[in-house]
Amino acid sequence: MKNNILIGFVFLLLVSCSKTKEPIVSFYYWKTIFKLSETEKEVLRENNVTKLYIRYFDIGLHPESKEPIPISPIHFQENMDGFEVVPVVFIKNKVMLQTNLDIEDLAQKTFSLVEEINAKNKIASQEIQIDCDWTLESKGNYLKFIERFKKLSHKKLSATIRLHQVKYFKKTKIPNVDSGVLMYYNMGSIAPDAENSIYSSKIAEKYLKSLKKYPLHLDFALPIYSWGVHIRDEKVIGLRSKLNVSELKKDKNFEQIDAIFFKVKKSNYKNGIFYEENDKLKIEAISAEDLKEMAQELDGNLAQRPNEIIFYDLDEFNIKTYEKNIFKQVVSYF
Template sequence: MIRRFFVGLLFFLLISCGKNEKPIVAFYYWKTIFKLSPAEKEVLRDNKVSKLYIRYFDIGLHPETQDPIPMSPIRFQENAANFDIVPVVFIQNKVMSLPRLNIDDLAQKTIRLVEEMNAKNKIAVQEIQIDCDWTLKSKDNYLRFIEQFKKLSKKKLSATIRLHQVKYFKKTKIPNVDSGVLMYYNMGTIANDSLNSIYGKKVAERYLKSLKKYPLHLDFALPIYSWAIHIREQKVIGLRSKLNVNELKKDANFEKIGTIFFKVKKSNYKNGVFYEENDLLKIEAISSEDLIEMGNDLDKNLVHAPREIIFYDLDEFNIKNYEKNIFKQVISCF
């Protein structure tokens, strides 16, 4: 009787531990050269990060022939063999929208280039990820591409998923992949208003309840980047990366005129971009409180816990804006 009690107790504890197992921390790496800075290496060590999702190349359209071509392939200046690498291929939606797209040819060429890059850099991979914000127009081509890619690659295949593809999955369909990564950002419209297009709780709430009905296993990608929306005469003229409030405060050419707005005091060049006098910059960023809120809101609406939380993206400019233990804090929400 006592033996049965202890066997039952052990079984209960094992189940409890399984339920409470936290997701791992992973990062996207979205530069064209792979070389980790000391600060980036430190954050990987501190968070025991073993998995990196590295953008290998984009697929866009040739400006003249309108044929699919690889763009901006990454170059490895540092050995990545110490990490579990997942190559990510970003495919522009206009590629998948081509009316006579040669799916088989595109899948074969994409796999071949990934394999060549792996061989050249002595990287062994178990998984490949396809990143594409497909639409109803491009859906059929995209789903066929995924089927062919999975058959030819013989690797675990994951795909990025957007919020609208979760809520309306009966229309947008679900790609035949082993798992998905929900991109929990870029929720709003890039505009000259006071709203944050990267993340907004009210926007997110329109989609969160749909997570319980989505049949594909999802991990989550959370944003740690910031950018500035460049506004001239009340019109958005571009997005400027690697800018935040602290960066602009240090520059005498810019004057803070609100919580997130800066005005150009004097025409100047900054980071290779020309700013006219009286232009506006609207800073959009994600706070530590935002990240904790995201984690808690996602956890409340899940059927199955994520295996990974992937932060976008690993860059010294991004990580220096957060306290050292923020990534562990977010993981503890699940």
């Protein structure tokens, strides 16, 4: 009798522990040169980060031949010992839209370049991630590419998933991968109005209930970046990275006209971009409260608990705007 009680207690304890186990904190790294600043290293240490999703290269189309080509492969300037590295390959959708796409050739060349970068930098990756915002028109080529790439690599394969692909998965289909990463950002249209295109709880609400029906296991990617929407004559003419409110407040060429809008007082160059007098910049950013709200929304609509929360992206400019323990706070909601 006592043994049965003891066994029952141990079982309940194990179940309880499994339910309270939090996802791990991971990061995307999206630069062409891998070199960590002291601030970035500190964040990795404080959050016990051992897994990094590193963009290895993009795949686009040659401007003349329209053949798929690798763009800006990464260069490592640091030893990757102590980290589990997941190579990420971003494939532009226009590649998958090619009617005469040689899928076999693309899969082989993509895998070969990943392996070449790994060998050069003594990295033994167990997983590869494919990042592509495929559409109904490109899904045929994309799904075939995933099938072929998986057979070639003999590794765990993950894919990025967008909200619309979750809600309409019967139409967009589900790639034959081991797991997906839901990109919980870039939800709205980039416009000169006051709406934040990176995150909107109103837009998210339209998709959240679909998560419970999605058959593929999902981890979640949350945004920690900001940018400026460059507006001229009430039209968007571009996105400007590495900009936030505190950065623009320091610049005498810009005048803050409300919480997120700045006006160009005098024509000038900033970070290599020309701004005409009277141009506007709308700052879109993600606050700590936004991140917590995202976590709560996702946790309330889970089919399965995520294994990790991946923050996009690891960059000193991004992380210095948050308190040090924000990442642990966010994962604690799951």
